[in-house]
Amino acid sequence: MVSEETSSRRKRRNSRPLDDTRLKDLALAYVARFATSSGKLADYLRRKIRERGFEGEPPDIDALVQRYVELGYIDDEAFARTREEGLRGRGYGARRVEQALRAAGIEEGIRAQVAPSEYQARHAAYRFAERRRFGPFGGEVDRDRQQKQIAAMVRAGHSFDAARAMVEARDTDSASEWVAEAEGMD
Incomplete structure (x- = not known):
């Protein structure tokens, strides 16, 4: 006191x-x-x-x-890159990164430059699911629990499709393959 x-x-x-x-x-x-x-x-x-x-x-x-x-x-660009890498490394999605950079006053052009690629976005979704033990990292769950996991991933800034793909993956190998598919897309 x-x-x-x-x-x-x-x-x-x-x-x-x-x-x-x-x-x-x-x-x-x-x-x-x-x-x-x-x-x-x-x-x-x-x-x-x-x-x-x-x-x-x-x-x-x-x-x-x-x-x-x-x-x-x-240096706004260096700040944006560092912030983006840190958030993505913790598993946050592109939308959440965009919100954090906008809140920090980073201009739109710089935000677009540091936006994660498709591969990076998928890898972040994989990292988030792994950290939170969602989908193939958490064992068998019912449909209601899957919906809650998808909602948590969407709140973390991932697209609905990415969240669903990760949570509904059969095993960790199929989740890794989903991430690797995007490597050539960029």
Whole structure:
């Protein structure tokens, strides 16, 4: 539980309005600490200005973010690739990856560049089913349970067809063959 003393001390420390120098320091500390996109940095700075206020003329946040992009502190494409690979590696589908990149403020062109291929999408579905013990990885299940597994895969961003193919696969070999079929499609 937070005591009143701690709460008032925290409030006192953050209550000073920002100025140009403090805003730049906040931005630099943020990009030094977190792998981020230009959209996430802009959102962070706007939130800080909303919380603490700003002394003087409102700053041009987009210009500050653009300066950090030019300096190489922020690389939206590298961020998008890393995020996409991480999510896909955990078994999430293309739709879920797209949502995460859109929420991070990644432009549509970059999102299209890093979109997973058919083979990668199928491999992610395989990985998700394996991790969650769906379909051939979980043993015999009834039709109702299969429907729930398909729904979980769709919520994880996989297409309905991919989820159904994975959950209804007879065994792990047929699931592996389904993934391998897409290798030549790209």
